[in-house]
Amino acid sequence: MSEFANALQNGHPNARRGWTLPMIGAVGLALLLGGCGKTDTKTIQEEAAMAQRLQRVGTVELQVATGGGEPKTGEQAYQAQCAACHAAGALGAPKFGDAAAWAPRIGAGLAALTNSALKGKNAMPAQAGGALSDLEISRAAAYMANAGGAKFSEPKAE
Ligand code: HEC
Numbered sequence: 001m002s003e004f005a006n007a008l009q010n011g012h013p014n015a016r017r018g019w020t021l022p023m024i025g026a027v028g029l030a031l032l033l034g035g036c037g038k039t040d041t042k043t044i045q046e047e048a049a050m051a052q053r054l055q056r057v058g059t060v061e062l063q064v065a066t067g068g069g070e071p072k073t074g075e076q077a078y079q080a081q082c083a084a085c086h087a088a089g090a091l092g093a094p095k096f097g098d099a100a101a102w103a104p105r106i107g108a109g110l111a112a113l114t115n116s117a118l119k120g121k122n123a124m125p126a127q128a129g130g131a132l133s134d135l136e137i138s139r140a141a142a143y144m145a146n147a148g149g150a151k152f153s154e155p156k157a158e
Contacts, residue, residue, distance in 0.1 A: 071157055073143075075143050077143070096144060097147045117141050135158075
């Protein structure tokens with residue numbers, strides 16, 4: 001007996017999956033077609049409402065994934081986005097905690113440092129390459145500069 005026939009007879013998981021998925025698909029299609037058969041506006045409205053509800057669930061999940069409404073602290077923002085380059089000093093980035101690398105920059109002030117991260121500077125892309133808010137980026141800049149010897153206070157939400 002061939003291996004495939006054997007697998008079918010023994011109910012090999014692969015063989016079974018091969019049959020079950022198309023069957024589920026067929027049943028689903030039959031239900032769908034059945035629903036279309038008695039198309040009336042109510043069904044379509046219900047489906048639209050359902051689609052809207054599903055969309056809302058998707059939106060909520062997205063917000064949870066990005067941390068909800070609360071803006072990140074400087075440390076959280078740094079970990080989320082800035083450490084990729086600044087932890088090791090990649091691409092010529094001033095390294096986290098490296099006072100010698102930060103000293104000449106700190107003198108420019110937090111607004112100028114934040115501006116560099118927002119607009120981009122040389123190998124650092126605009127918005128520091130990600131999806132943080134301006135507030136979160138300024139907090140991360142303060143957090144990093146402070147680790148390099150500055151004494152900026154963490155910018156507050158407006
Ligand atoms: C893709 C790598 C990369 C990422 C990610 C990155 N940076 Fe940078 N950053 C750099 C580089 C490179 C420089 C040095 C730019 C220069 O002076 O040539 C720099 C410099 C800076 C400076 C000093 C700017 C100045 O005017 O001297 C600040 C402040 C800064 N980054 C903040 C941030 C913050 C905050 C984040 C995260 C929100 C971040 N960076 C993420 C690469 C990065």
